[in-house]
Amino acid sequence: MNRWxxxxxxxxxxxxxxxxGRPCQDAVLCRxxxxxxxxxxxxxxxxxxxxxxxYRRSEVGSRLxxxxxxxxxxxxxxxxxxxxxxEGWSRWLERDLPEAIQRGWLEAVAAHWQSDPxxxxxxxxxxxxxxGLVVMTPRWWGHTGLGDWDLVRxxxxxxxxxxxxxxxxxxxxxxxxxxxxxxxxSLFARRAGLHPLEGGTGDFALVLCTDGIRKSCATDGDFxxxxxxxxxxxxxxxxxxxxxxxxxxxxxxxxxxxxxxxxAVGRVWSPGGGPPPSPPPPPVAGVALAPPAAPCPPVPxxxxxxxxxxxxxxxxxxxxxxxxxxxSWLALNWPRVPPTLPAAPGSPGLRAARLEVERLCGQPxxxxxxxxxxxxxxxxxxxxxxxxxxxxxxxxxxxxxxxxAADLPAVDQGGGKPPAAQPAAAEPRRPLRALGACPxxxxxxxxxxxxxxxxxxx
Numbered sequence: 396m397n398r399w400x401x402x403x404x405x406x407x408x409x410x411x412x413x414x415x416g417r418p419c420q421d422a423v424l425c426r427x428x429x430x431x432x433x434x435x436x437x438x439x440x441x442x443x444x445x446x447x448x449x450y451r452r453s454e455v456g457s458r459l460x461x462x463x464x465x466x467x468x469x470x471x472x473x474x475x476x477x478x479x480x481x482e483g484w485s486r487w488l489e490r491d492l493p494e495a496i497q498r499g500w501l502e503a504v505a506a507h508w509q510s511d512p513x514x515x516x517x518x519x520x521x522x523x524x525x526x527g528l529v530v531m532t533p534r535w536w537g538h539t540g541l542g543d544w545d546l547v548r549x550x551x552x553x554x555x556x557x558x559x560x561x562x563x564x565x566x567x568x569x570x571x572x573x574x575x576x577x578x579x580x581s582l583f584a585r586r587a588g589l590h591p592l593e594g595g596t597g598d599f600a601l602v603l604c605t606d607g608i609r610k611s612c613a614t615d616g617d618f619x620x621x622x623x624x625x626x627x628x629x630x631x632x633x634x635x636x637x638x639x640x641x642x643x644x645x646x647x648x649x650x651x652x653x654x655x656x657x658x659a660v661g662r663v664w665s666p667g668g669g670p671p672p673s674p675p676p677p678p679v680a681g682v683a684l685a686p687p688a689a690p691c692p693p694v695p696x697x698x699x700x701x702x703x704x705x706x707x708x709x710x711x712x713x714x715x716x717x718x719x720x721x722x723s724w725l726a727l728n729w730p731r732v733p734p735t736l737p738a739a740p741g742s743p744g745l746r747a748a749r750l751e752v753e754r755l756c757g758q759p760x761x762x763x764x765x766x767x768x769x770x771x772x773x774x775x776x777x778x779x780x781x782x783x784x785x786x787x788x789x790x791x792x793x794x795x796x797x798x799x800a801a802d803l804p805a806v807d808q809g810g811g812k813p814p815a816a817q818p819a820a821a822e823p824r825r826p827l828r829a830l831g832a833c834p835x836x837x838x839x840x841x842x843x844x845x846x847x848x849x850x851x852x853x
Contacts, residue, residue: 398592399531401427402439404659407644411653420444420454421605422524424461428469428806430477430532437531439659440464441544443605445523445573452504452513457501457521460496460574464528467495470703477532485589488530488539495585496526500574523575527559529603531661532592536601539587541572543606547619549626551598555619557764559586569651571606592663600626604658611651613793614754615764621647625658747829748801751794756833764794766843772796773843776803778850801826802840 408419425439442460442659444453471487504522513521525542538546546559562585572582602622612618625643644656755762766773775781776799783800790797802825826843827837 398533398663399435400662400664401425402408402437402659402661403640404645404657405640406441406657407641407655409466409653409655410645410649412655415577416847417446418454419655420457420524421607421655422454422457422461423657423659424465425659425661426465428465428472428666430472431474432476432478434466434477434533436472436477437528437661438465438468438532439603439661440526440528441605441657441659442527443525443542443544443604443607443655443657446572449577450521450523452507452521453523455507456500456504456574458526458602459507459522459627460500460524460526463499464496464526467492467499468528468530470495477534481535481589481591484525484535485587488537488587488589489584490580492528492539493580493587494540496528497574497580523573525571525605527586527603527605528657529601529661531601532781535589535591536661536663536788537587537589538603539583541574541582541586543571545604545606545609545618547602547604547622547626549600549602549623551600553623555602555623555626557615557619558766559588560665561586562767563724596663598662598664600660600662602626602658603662605655606660607648607652607654607656609768610654611647611656614795615761615768616754616758626660626662663718672691704746715836747790747794751790751798752827752830752832752836755795755798755836756831759833759835760837762839763842766799766839769795769799770843770847771800773847775798777847779845798827802844 401612402425404423404425406419406421406423408417412419415720419682422444423440425437428436428438430436440461444450444457446453450456471492475483477484486723501519504519505517507522508517523716525540525544527538527540527544527546529538529540529546530536543561545557547555548558549555576582602625604622604625604752608621609615609618612621625640640658644658648654648656736817755765772781776783781800784801786793786796786800825832825838
């Protein structure tokens with residue numbers, strides 16, 4: 396028996412893009428398909444065009460990415476039975492489906508260019524886009540894709556867990572994988588997975604979104620809280636609820652990253668159950684706008700750099716009833732941290748710093764995720780392209796960036812050895828030790844400093 400509720404999705408032009416008169420470069424497509432034996436299969440896809448002059452048709456590329464993905468899924472469903480074995484479908488998600496998607500997408504963008512040629516010569520680069528795809532069947536559900544999309548699972552009793560994010564080794568800093576890369580299909584396997592839908596599986600929701608949602612949150616904890624609200628707030632797929640979802644996305648972008656924002660929600664429910672009533676829209680704390688997305692240079696067979704800066708400013712909060720905690724530490728200021736010790740004991744700066752360290756160390760499993768999303772900041776600080784003082788002075792806007800900047804003297808001021816190569820005597824100089832930093836936080840920081848390349852030798 397099928398337990399999936401028809402998925403619902405929405406895509407909205409980012410606030411920064413509206414002000415600049417730019418189109419929405421995101422796309423979303425949710426549809427109920429049918430297998431060879433007539434069984435229903437729910438599919439949802441999201442895509443994020445790169446934007447910018449080099450990718451000036453990426454809003455078309457993202458739409459074609461979603462359409463091509465659903466067409467490829469439909470083609471496979473028409474050719475084989477769903478009960479043909481999960482191992483075969485798992486290989487399909489990793490290899491066969493990606494090859495069909497990239498082949499179809501390249502044909503689609505070439506056809507679009509022929510029907511509406513522009514200046515210069517045709518390049519698939521002009522249509523560059525990411526793609527995230529989830530396929531939900533009565534027996535299993537799976538995901539695949541490439542680029543900087545996120546997938547969150549939200550249990551019916553509340554916990555939210557990040558299942559998928561871009562963690563491409565070659566996507567250092569502001570980079571993402573793209574359908575316009577020559578061998579993009581080979582990159583899908585890293586983001587592919589199949590999950591059996593057992594009879595005793597409890598109710599849960601899947602939240603698939605482009606990076607504009609996560610960039611609007613100051614921390615990964617805030618992002619998971621926001622995803623949980625979106626999962627509970629979709630209700631049934633009707634126009635009124637879809638309008639509420641669109642309004643929520645407008646607010647997230649307006650008070651968050653300013654980037655385009657797109658989300659799709661699929662839900663599985665027990666027979667006789669039913670989706671809970673939709674809660675009111677979430678209150679979004681004041682989150683300063685981040686600069687709009689920037690494109691990346693065309694590097695063959697390598698991820699194309701693309702802006703995905705975490706939004707500065709306050710976190711996205713969902714209210715005490717859903718979030719369970721408040722983020723009062725956002726209102727505190729942290730003075731500039733000297734090279735060896737933090738500010739004077741008892742000052743508001745020290746209190747704010749300790750609260751941030753306590754928050755991070757209270758969820759050690761999430762620390763590597765949060766730091767990996769700031770890799771470009773580690774690189775800029777280590778290479779001397781970013782002055783740490785302004786970051787420490789602006790801790791109220793971005794406390795995590797301020798902590799990273801305060802840790803820089805423990806490494807070097809650009810171009811020195813990473814922490815692992817330093818003598819043990821250098822450790823007492825580390826400001827975060829004076830703030831009570833846990834070993835998990837220090838180890839994760841060491842890891843990021845170690846992989847951050849030093850400034851090139853003149």
